[in-house]
Amino acid sequence: MKTVQAPHRSAAAPPATPGPRPAGRRSASPLARRLSHQVRAYGFLIGGLICFALFSWYPAIRAVIIAFQEYTPGSAPEWVGTENFTQVFQDPEFGAAWRNTLTFTLIALLIGFAVPFVMALVLNELRHAQSFFRVVVYLPVMIPPVVSALLWKWFYDPGAGLANEALRFLHLPTSNWTNGADTALLSLVIVATWANMGGTVLIYLAALQGIPGELYEAAELDGANIFQRVRHVTIPQTRFIILMLMLLQIIATMQVFTEPFVITGGGPENSTVTILYLIYKYAFLYNDFGGACALSVMLLIVLSLFSALYLRLTRTDD
Secondary structure: OOOOOOOOOOOOOOOOOOOOOOOOOOOOOHHHHHHHHHHHHHHHHHHHHHHHHHHHHHHHHHHHHHOOEEOOOOOOOEEOOOHHHHHHHOOHHHHHHHHHHHHHHHHHHHHHHHHHHHHHHHHHHOOOOHHHHHHHHHHHHHOOHHHHHHHHHHHOOOOOOHHHHHHHHOOOOOOOHHHOOOOHHHHHHHHHHHHHHHHHHHHHHHHHHOOOHHHHHHHHHOOOOHHHHHHHHHHHHOHHHHHHHHHHHHHHHOOOOHHHHHHHOOOOOOOOOOHHHHHHHHHHHOOOHHHHHHHHHHHHHHHHHHHHHHHHHHOOOO
16 A cells, blocks of 8 residues: 655745845935926926016116116117206106006006996996806907097097087087197096906996805894995995005006107196107107107006005915
8 A cells, every 4th residue: 555645835035025126217306306396397487487587677787777878779778877967857847757657557557446446346236148258358358459549639639539429419618628728638548447447347346246145144134225335334345456456556547658658648738648659759759768768767656556465465475
């Protein structure tokens, strides 16, 4: 009888001990990854930075330098210190330009600030065709500024202009509009308000639609009428947007140029000469680029104060 031998069982092999990791690419450290992300980000921004440097920063720095030089194209500039500023201060148009610019800004705040807010309130109450009226309100913004100014120039024509024709139809006295020294600046404010209020209306409308309806319901239960609801609910809820748009409007209206240049040419009797229009005259009519840059530096300082205030109010802490 043959004996069957049990199969030989080999002893279990001990678990393999991990050997040294093969040489290869090591995982990047968090600092290296962060640095790589920053390099890629600045790589994408480099094109925009170059454009800003060439077309914004360099002209601004160059204008500040020319403000202290006697500069005429084709000749070597000569350093004159503050002589350009002194000459500009002594110009009779300097005071008129600043007075007209500040008056234009003040009237634009009274008209161009209240009208868009009221229109936004009206649009917010509409239940039908709201999209259509949004397009109608925003349409003037899409018209090129020069085209808009030319349309209003015909509209204000004292002879056959549409404005005086409408007044004659209503048996009302006509006006000189842009041909009268006492009405020209106000006429330009109306043009600027009509041409630029579309975006402001839509911003106000977006802010109004973000107000919780429960606040209006509580005010109605307390017996508040529409004016009281606007005073105690709407304005407090949108005061931040109102303040921001007010500052932006001040910055924009102090740079008004297209309307005086196209419609009135600074007249009549320098009643519509603004700072930007005076800068244009110094540079391209008087061929005095030093004086033009001196005026530009003055305007830059004033606008920088409003811009700093705007940035301070809109700054959010991380």
